[in-house]
Amino acid sequence: MTVHFIGAGPGAPDLLTLRGRDLIAASPVCLYAGSLVPPDMLEFCPPHARLVDTALMTLTEIVEEMVRAHRHGLDVARLASGDPSVFSAMAEQMRRLDGVGVPYDVCPGVPAYAAAAAALRRELTVPTVAQTVTLTRIAARATPMPDGESLAALGIAGGTVVLHLAVHRIEELVKELVDVHGPDCPAAVVAHASREYQVVLRGHLDGIAGQVRAAGIERTAVVIVGRALAAAHFPDSHLYSDTRCRA
Known part of the structure; x- marks a missing residue:
């Protein structure tokens, strides 16, 4: 058994x-x-x-x-x-x-953040823009966060931040992230990722909370914040570069 x-x-x-x-x-x-x-x-x-x-x-x-x-x-x-x-x-x-x-x-299974990124049609790691993905949550009614794992502390590392179990406190997490990433930082929320009734919201930190409240999203959602969500001008990856292929 x-x-x-x-x-x-x-x-x-x-x-x-x-x-x-x-x-x-x-x-x-x-x-x-x-x-x-x-x-x-x-x-x-x-x-x-x-x-x-x-x-x-x-x-x-x-x-x-x-x-x-x-x-x-x-x-x-x-x-x-x-x-x-x-x-x-x-x-x-x-x-x-x-x-x-x-x-x-x-x-193992397909993680929610991967399904959310697929819904957004975005790679969370983009050359010279973001090469680190932080998976975290915020302290609420759940178990307290360990020392050194506050959003402010984790945000200093930069990259892409993915928050689980946090959309119900969207205003609080936005307030913490704005201080590090700035109000114009791209942000997205995907609720019920991969399901027929999934909801995809795109915007910036200074407006994403309003979109979440207007859509009535309170759970089963992933919040993603970072410049990779809107990156357009970045070098090609070394993996497929012409220089590497000729070496």
Whole structure:
């Protein structure tokens, strides 16, 4: 028996990896957050699978479901939106499973920020403009941010900043980022990336909060800030340069 932590991707069922799809299809138990994982994803589950919506469950209750499946020798598909390596709460579940001897593995998925960049038709790293991507969030009702990881501190590094779990406090994050990037810095918000009803907003830091409020976006969105979003004048990458090809 194995608990499979599976990156379910940003939402579109056809962005689920083939490995993830096959693991779901072979697991008699599926744990998923109904507030994040679309119902279409559950169609890959085998007939009569035990489907457990974890949206309102505690960590203890979630782990108890996994332990129960372990006792009965049933594989578990534990779906995480996007990729489980970022903001999935996977680490704390694994720590509990290690404590009770339940085996697990991890299947990566398409991260939300990648789906957002695709919707924007933008590369987040552009030669001489941005070669660093910072994935972060802000402290709100969630766990406090570690020392040295404030938006102001991270913003000094420049590059492209991607914020998860932060759109509901758009005014606050804009205020912090403006001090470093300036009010004219390109900014974008993509809600429900990859789904039929995705919303894409483009603008600058000084106006993006108003667009977010006007669109009624409060969750399931990625905020991206950086000059790469509007870069037009930059040198070609060395990877495909004529000079390199002749060397």
